[in-house]
Amino acid sequence: MADLAKDLPVAVTMGCPAGIGPEVILKALKDDTLCQPVVVIGDSSILKAVADAAGIHNVNVRKWKPGHEVRINKEVVYCLDVTNLSPQDIKPGLPTKTTGLATYEYIARAVELCQSGLACGIATAPISKTGLKLANIQYPGHTEILANLTGTKHYLMMMAGPRLKVTLATIHVPLRQVPELLNMKGLCNTIRLTNKSLMQDFGLDSPVIGVCGLNPHAGEGGMFGHEEEQIIAPACDKIRQEGIKVHGPLPPDTAFYYASLGKYDALVCQYHDQGLIPFKLLHFRDGVNVTCGLPIVRTSVDHGTGYDIAWQGKAHHHSMKAAIELARLIYDNRWAGKKS
Numbered sequence: 001m002a003d004l005a006k007d008l009p010v011a012v013t014m015g016c017p018a019g020i021g022p023e024v025i026l027k028a029l030k031d032d033t034l035c036q037p038v039v040v041i042g043d044s045s046i047l048k049a050v051a052d053a054a055g056i057h058n059v060n061v062r063k064w065k066p067g068h069e070v071r072i073n074k075e076v077v078y079c080l081d082v083t084n085l086s087p088q089d090i091k092p093g094l095p096t097k098t099t100g101l102a103t104y105e106y107i108a109r110a111v112e113l114c115q116s117g118l119a120c121g122i123a124t125a126p127i128s129k130t131g132l133k134l135a136n137i138q139y140p141g142h143t144e145i146l147a148n149l150t151g152t153k154h155y156l157m158m159m160a161g162p163r164l165k166v167t168l169a170t171i172h173v174p175l176r177q178v179p180e181l182l183n184m185k186g187l188c189n190t191i192r193l194t195n196k197s198l199m200q201d202f203g204l205d206s207p208v209i210g211v212c213g214l215n216p217h218a219g220e221g222g223m224f225g226h227e228e229e230q231i232i233a234p235a236c237d238k239i240r241q242e243g244i245k246v247h248g249p250l251p252p253d254t255a256f257y258y259a260s261l262g263k264y265d266a267l268v269c270q271y272h273d274q275g276l277i278p279f280k281l282l283h284f285r286d287g288v289n290v291t292c293g294l295p296i297v298r299t300s301v302d303h304g305t306g307y308d309i310a311w312q313g314k315a316h317h318h319s320m321k322a323a324i325e326l327a328r329l330i331y332d333n334r335w336a337g338k339k340s
Contacts, residue, residue: 014042015125019305100131121297211248
């Protein structure tokens, strides 16, 4: 059984066919330093068309069926054809109803493979919220789709890189709404899920988590705001009583420096840009988006569809490569945990 687990491929969803997803996947699979079995969940015709348009040479797209062997071969790309699109009907850089529906179908099929034990995890290329909307798919993005398909109620987004990991208490909301959305219960759940992921997915026995304050200097004793005293500090105290190593509220202007030096295994941030600006400063090309709390492994590139450079051979593949490698590492850590 262990050998079978080792041979399971990472299912890489192609993302929006009109974006840079197909290109970064092909480039990642051609990278000599990537040594993982991978199957693309997408469309062979689009992969071939993108390889030609982007000048990616020596690409042999081979159709794959679930359960068949996937070998590591830099000149072979295994693809499970979920759609049969005509490249002539896809305009690079333009999301449509067709591309939106295709992206959803790729995700759904990849989830099925993981749930059936035929893939070790999912690494996703970027999709378009506009495309989903045009296809009448009522989800704002990957995370919500995956949560629904797996029946997951509690989940969160972690941005992970070699020097910094961050999770978010609030995500895609206007900045002025952040204070009213923060609450002790939600913040405690975010810290717990962060700790669980660090242990289960990253193999840390006793992780140390830093929790950022919301206001400058973490409120300065109430001088610059009361969220630290009323919400963040009590949440940290409660979590410490559960045996989790938590430091906070931390002044945000210094927390990331110390985290980048290894003092904290992850930082819990109170809003989107508080965490993602410093994260992308350090890991713009090799950062990975991890969905914590799912019963299956899911990683993703930390960038968008890149419509302005789609199919032009200009896209960098490093985040895609890192997402594939991290999906495998998380699966291996979970597998080892199940066996122990």
